[in-house]
Amino acid sequence: xxxxxxxxxxxxxxxxxxxxxxxxxxxxxxxxxxxxxxxxxxxxxxxxxxxxxxxxxxxxxxxxxxxxxxxxxxxxxxxxxxxxxxxxxxxxxxxxxxxxxxxxxxxxxxxxx
Amino acid sequence: xxxxxxxxxxxxxxxxxxxxxxxxxxxxxxxxxxxxxxxxxxxxxxxxxxxxxxxxxxxxxxxxxxxxxxxxxxxxxxxxxxxxxxxxxxxxxxxxxxxxxxxxxxxxxxxx
Numbered sequence: 533x534x535x536x537x538x539x540x541x542x543x544x545x546x547x548x549x550x551x552x553x554x555x556x557x558x559x560x561x562x563x564x565x566x567x568x569x570x571x572x573x574x575x576x577x578x579x580x581x582x583x584x585x586x587x588x589x590x591x592x593x594x595x596x597x598x599x600x601x602x603x604x605x606x607x608x609x610x611x612x613x614x615x616x617x618x619x620x621x622x623x624x625x626x627x628x629x630x631x632x633x634x635x636x637x638x639x640x641x642x643x644x645x
Numbered sequence: 646x647x648x649x650x651x652x653x654x655x656x657x658x659x660x661x662x663x664x665x666x667x668x669x670x671x672x673x674x675x676x677x678x679x680x681x682x683x684x685x686x687x688x689x690x691x692x693x694x695x696x697x698x699x700x701x702x703x704x705x706x707x708x709x710x711x712x713x714x715x716x717x718x719x720x721x722x723x724x725x726x727x728x729x730x731x732x733x734x735x736x737x738x739x740x741x742x743x744x745x746x747x748x749x750x751x752x753x754x755x756x757x
Binding site for chain 1: 649654677679681686687688689690691694696735739742743744745746747748749750
């Protein structure tokens, strides 16, 4: 079945460490997205990519980095510069044009202590 | 920039009762609007979408939504709520670049 896989589901890190969240899709979608979810704030866009080897900052990109070397993969690195990294992170993909809806993975909950 | 407002943080309804979740958007042109549902600890599932045409759109799980341009609203409705509908619901508007802007969400509780 086609879908989006995020791993791991739960991730724990010590403050000051970088951590990379994985996102893989087999939907053959051109566009991929990373959102951060905090209680009562909805989802906020971190980074998005509309094509391989290209990506743009979203609304809250500071302290995060991404790469898009393959169509299927869009990993997110949470760096030590991110002041409040503990959150639920959601990856999504879409065909990228014409108002195509986003399809979401099941998320990674990151806890930094 | 576009924005989406969901005025109700929590809503509680009895099983079998009707449901309406409110959503207001700000967008200059004709918006592309979506409703998603999220179960705890899971990703988001698309319920329905509105692009143009009929202002009443049908979605999955018996949900429907009505687009009212004059009120900048896109409220979600269901005639009879089931206990399995308890979840968090998000309204979203599509921005240039095929990016979604989300509301803060409404948590639905269903009492038996």
